[in-house]
Amino acid sequence: MLSEFDLIKHYFRRARAGNAVLGIGDDCALLAPTPGMQTAISTDLLIEGRHFFAGADPRMLGHKCLAVNLSDLAAMGARPVGFTLALSLPGVDQDWLEEFSNGLFALSDLHDCELVGGDTTRGPLAVCITVFGEIAPGHALRRDAARAGHDIWISGTLGDARLALAGYWKELALAPDQLLEAAPRMHLPTPRVALGRALAALPVAHAALDISDGLIGDLQHILDASRVGATRNSTCCPPAPCWRASRRRCAAVSPLTGGDDYELCFTAPPAQRDAVIAAAVSANTPVTRVGTIDAEPGLRLVDAAGQPVEMDVKGWDHFGGE
Numbered sequence: 001m002l003s004e005f006d007l008i009k010h011y012f013r014r015a016r017a018g019n020a021v022l023g024i025g026d027d028c029a030l031l032a033p034t035p036g037m038q039t040a041i042s043t044d045l046l047i048e049g050r051h052f053f054a055g056a057d058p059r060m061l062g063h064k065c066l067a068v069n070l071s072d073l074a075a076m077g078a079r080p081v082g083f084t085l086a087l088s089l090p091g092v093d094q095d096w097l098e099e100f101s102n103g104l105f106a107l108s109d110l111h112d113c114e115l116v117g118g119d120t121t122r123g124p125l126a127v128c129i130t131v132f133g134e135i136a137p138g139h140a141l142r143r144d145a146a147r148a149g150h151d152i153w154i155s156g157t158l159g160d161a162r163l164a165l166a167g168y169w170k171e172l173a174l175a176p177d178q179l180l181e182a183a184p185r186m187h188l189p190t191p192r193v194a195l196g197r198a199l200a201a202l203p204v205a206h207a208a209l210d211i212s213d214g215l216i217g218d219l220q221h222i223l224d225a226s227r228v229g230a231t232r233n234s235t236c237c238p239p240a241p242c243w244r245a246s247r248r249r250c251a252a253v254s255p256l257t258g259g260d261d262y263e264l265c266f267t268a269p270p271a272q273r274d275a276v277i278a279a280a281v282s283a284n285t286p287v288t289r290v291g292t293i294d295a296e297p298g299l300r301l302v303d304a305a306g307q308p309v310e311m312d313v314k315g316w317d318h319f320g321g322e
Helices: 004-011 058-076 094-110 160-168 176-187 193-201 215-226 241-249 270-282
Strands: 038-047 079-089 114-122 126-135 151-155 208-211 229-233 263-268 287-294 298-302
Touching: 004 094, 004 114, 038 058, 058 079, 058 094, 058 126, 058 176, 058 193, 058 208, 079 193, 094 114, 151 270, 160 176, 193 263, 193 270, 208 215, 215 229, 215 263, 215 298, 263 270, 270 287
Parallel strands: 079 114, 229 298
Antiparallel strands: 038 126, 079 126, 151 263, 151 287, 208 263, 229 287
């Protein structure tokens, strides 16, 4: 049986050079910030049975646990630097650890984001990651920076992760091929780091966040922080391919409220529309303009003709559900 320290050494300590001055193996990691840059920090805790299914594929779980943290850096426009991992395990399953660490490191290598430390303990399966990034002062995409007249944009498409969950929960009778197509958006989200960095570098966007708990609920966070309102076109939300193909049977599941999309929602002045498109092209990420920030508080949904749409929808709440 592997000890705690053997487990760390075998599955999580790597010989490759990284960003840290001192990485795994001491009481603390040592990072050397780039002169003149600010540090961005975010933490997410994922618990078996709450954030992922019992028996979840460990390779996909390793990817997702880091992806949701990288998505927070993307929402701020920050460059990933490193992360820590706190792992609670019911026991030592070497095959599980091999797959989990492979999924974790495949994504960390893609973003040059080094594991610099953490902790392991015995207990119910839970994964807590703290990620570190950096960004130039004054360039962070904050939630409180939306202004009246700004456009509202979202990246990518919405809905397939929630559609997959509806299939797993038997809310909808999805065909096996539909569930197979939708499931990767739930298990293997793509953090929009390149887009976030491109929007912040110029800067092009002003306010931003990642869509983790549903577009309606998450957009409301920007409105509350910025003390503004918004008018959103309910027909402009770009549904993901599998959701679009199943929409006639999806009345109970909306891409406006579904979580786990990990796309970006951001605002930018109308004069920056061409720059937004250019940033999206450079990041190889599609974007869609879906509404306008208003001075009047509240979120208003309208159809393609500008007529009000009544929708009793809200985002995901960990203590209240949808």
